[in-house]
Amino acid sequence: MTRKHWAVGLTLLGLLAGPTAQAGDMPEYELVIRNQQFVPSTLKAPANTKFKVRVTNEDRTPAEFESSDFNREKIVTPGNTVTVFIGPLDKGQYRFFDDFHQDTARGVLIVE
Amino acid sequence: MLGVALLVFREVLEAALIVTVVAAATRGVARRGTFVGGGIALGVIGAIVVAVFAGAIGEAVGGSGQELFNASVLLAAVVMIGWHVTWMSSHGKEMVRHMQQVTDEVKAGSSSVAMLLAVVALAVLREGSEIVLFLYGMAASGAGQVDLLTGVPLGLAGGVAVGFALYFGLLRIPIRHFFTATNWMLVLLAAGLSSTAARFLIQANWLPALGNQLWDTSWLLSNRSLVGQAMHVLVGYEAHPAGMQLVFWMVTAAVLFIGMRLMTRHTTARGGGRARPRQAASPEGSRAGRAT
Numbered sequence: 001m002t003r004k005h006w007a008v009g010l011t012l013l014g015l016l017a018g019p020t021a022q023a024g025d026m027p028e029y030e031l032v033i034r035n036q037q038f039v040p041s042t043l044k045a046p047a048n049t050k051f052k053v054r055v056t057n058e059d060r061t062p063a064e065f066e067s068s069d070f071n072r073e074k075i076v077t078p079g080n081t082v083t084v085f086i087g088p089l090d091k092g093q094y095r096f097f098d099d100f101h102q103d104t105a106r107g108v109l110i111v112e
Numbered sequence: 113m114l115g116v117a118l119l120v121f122r123e124v125l126e127a128a129l130i131v132t133v134v135a136a137a138t139r140g141v142a143r144r145g146t147f148v149g150g151g152i153a154l155g156v157i158g159a160i161v162v163a164v165f166a167g168a169i170g171e172a173v174g175g176s177g178q179e180l181f182n183a184s185v186l187l188a189a190v191v192m193i194g195w196h197v198t199w200m201s202s203h204g205k206e207m208v209r210h211m212q213q214v215t216d217e218v219k220a221g222s223s224s225v226a227m228l229l230a231v232v233a234l235a236v237l238r239e240g241s242e243i244v245l246f247l248y249g250m251a252a253s254g255a256g257q258v259d260l261l262t263g264v265p266l267g268l269a270g271g272v273a274v275g276f277a278l279y280f281g282l283l284r285i286p287i288r289h290f291f292t293a294t295n296w297m298l299v300l301l302a303a304g305l306s307s308t309a310a311r312f313l314i315q316a317n318w319l320p321a322l323g324n325q326l327w328d329t330s331w332l333l334s335n336r337s338l339v340g341q342a343m344h345v346l347v348g349y350e351a352h353p354a355g356m357q358l359v360f361w362m363v364t365a366a367v368l369f370i371g372m373r374l375m376t377r378h379t380t381a382r383g384g385g386r387a388r389p390r391q392a393a394s395p396e397g398s399r400a401g402r403a404t
Contacts, residue, residue, distance in 0.1 A: 036253075052317075061249030062166065064242070068335045071325075071352060072315055074178060075245060077167035083175050085317040088324055100246045103115065 026085075027051040031065070031107070033076065033098060034058045038107040047091045047111050056081040063105065067096035070109065087111070116255070116263025117270070119246055122341065123239040124271025127155070129345045130235040132275040133301055134228045136282045137196070137294040141225050151229040155236025162237060163244035179316035182238065186309035189234045192227035193302040194368050197295050199224040201375035274342075297346070299368045304348020306364035307357040314354055322355030 027046065031053055032039045045051050055065045057076040065082070066073040070089060076082050089111045098105030131148065138144045162169065162181075170178045250260060285293050313319040330351035333340045343349035348361050 050317075050321075061253045062245040063249075064245075068330075068351070071311060071350070071354070074315065075166055075170065075242070077170060077245075080167055080170060081175075082170055082178070085315055088321075090325070099119070099242075100249050 029053045031055045032058055033063050033065075033105060036061075036063075036098065036101040036104045038096075038098070038105055041107040043107065043109045045087065045089070045109060045111050048088045050085060050087045053084050053086060054081055055084065062100060064099035065096065066099040067094060067109070069094035069096070072096075073099065113256075113259040113263045113266075116247075116250065116259050117266040120243055120264050120267025121270040122267075122338075123243045124268050125274055125338070125341065126345050127235045127239040128271045128275030129278065129342060130301065131232050132278045132282075133294065133297050133346070134232050136279060137200070137291070137298055138225055138228055139290065139294075144225070147225055147229045148232055151232030152236050154229075154233040156240055158233060158237035159240025159244050162241035163248065166241065166245060176316035176318065179312040179318070183309040183312040183316075185234050185238055186305045186312070189231045190302045190306045190309070190364060192231050193298050193305075194364075194371060195227050196224045196231075197298050197302075197368055198371040198375045200291060200295055201372040295372065299365055299372070300347040301345070302368060303361045303365040304345065307348045307350065307353065307361040308344075310357045310360035311350075311354065314356055319356050322359065324354050325352035326355055326358060328352045 027049060029043055029045065029051065031043065033055065036059060043053070053065075055074070055076050057063050057078055057080055060078050062078060063076045064073060065076055065084060070086055072084050072086060074082050074084050086109075089109075091111050094109040094111065096107050096109060131152065134151075135144070135148050138147065141147070166178075168177075169181050173180050247260065247264065282290075282294070310319060314321045328351060333343065333349065333351065335341060335344055335349070335351050340349060340351065350357060353361075
């Protein structure tokens, strides 16, 4: 364990202590997972703005709110609500889905 | 059944690729099988524990517990890989020389190998907990037992098979380049894990995105495709990365690269010193003097 070893380790650890951004007053949207579907299945959000989506899982099974279009994934356990910060995004349509129920739980985020 | 198999396959694939690179990088190390097997076993146990406490983890730290947990696990793996590659840079040549016989030097490296065991465990834990949650949900919603009993083994076997294919592919690399190659793979792997950690910290609003989508190459290679997913694990490929992810990727790759270089030079210098007659002993003497 030389000093260089430690230097590498500490530098990497230092990455953990990055600056924290304030949540502030950003737009907030609600999504519900019910009967393995998103309600509503279409969400509208403003372009070039960071916003948050609160996802509530009303089902009795775990879900994973996921999108490869806007690069997010978060597990939502039964009966729980999670917050996911998204954007700022360009105008366009972004698909999202429940990774555990991809056949039924699909939705679109429209950024305009 | 296909849905079950596919989800299990995707998660297993991610863990299997990491385990494969680690297994290749520890080639020739004593009791490697025990280390890797132990890492997988620990990871499976950890996955079940994490899945059971998924709700509590998610609610922790103001609802950002899940992101912080994931980022911590990923960054811990990055640190451990960093440790190993810098250590390897000073011992890799000896490992190649003594491929057949296990030397004390290689045995001494077991602390570094233990780090890689932890990397295996963490990889299995992270992907495994998703499988556990998914299967729990399937079982709870009354999915057919046939679906689960055929889908799970199928997905598992598929993921493991890809891992083995990569492993035997790597074995074809000539031995004198072998550890250089696996070290580079570990560096890229670590850079990718670091970038994913950044994504979780952005998602939790702990880090600014620095540009949410720097570019979009999803038309060329989507992260949803299997190749895209494999590249995501192996080199950190993102179809549309955030600026902060790129920063994490580059800083990690640069730090590990410099660490490897420094250790290599350190070793070379030490070897050279031994071969040539000693020069003035004053630096050593003054250092010893300062230490007291």
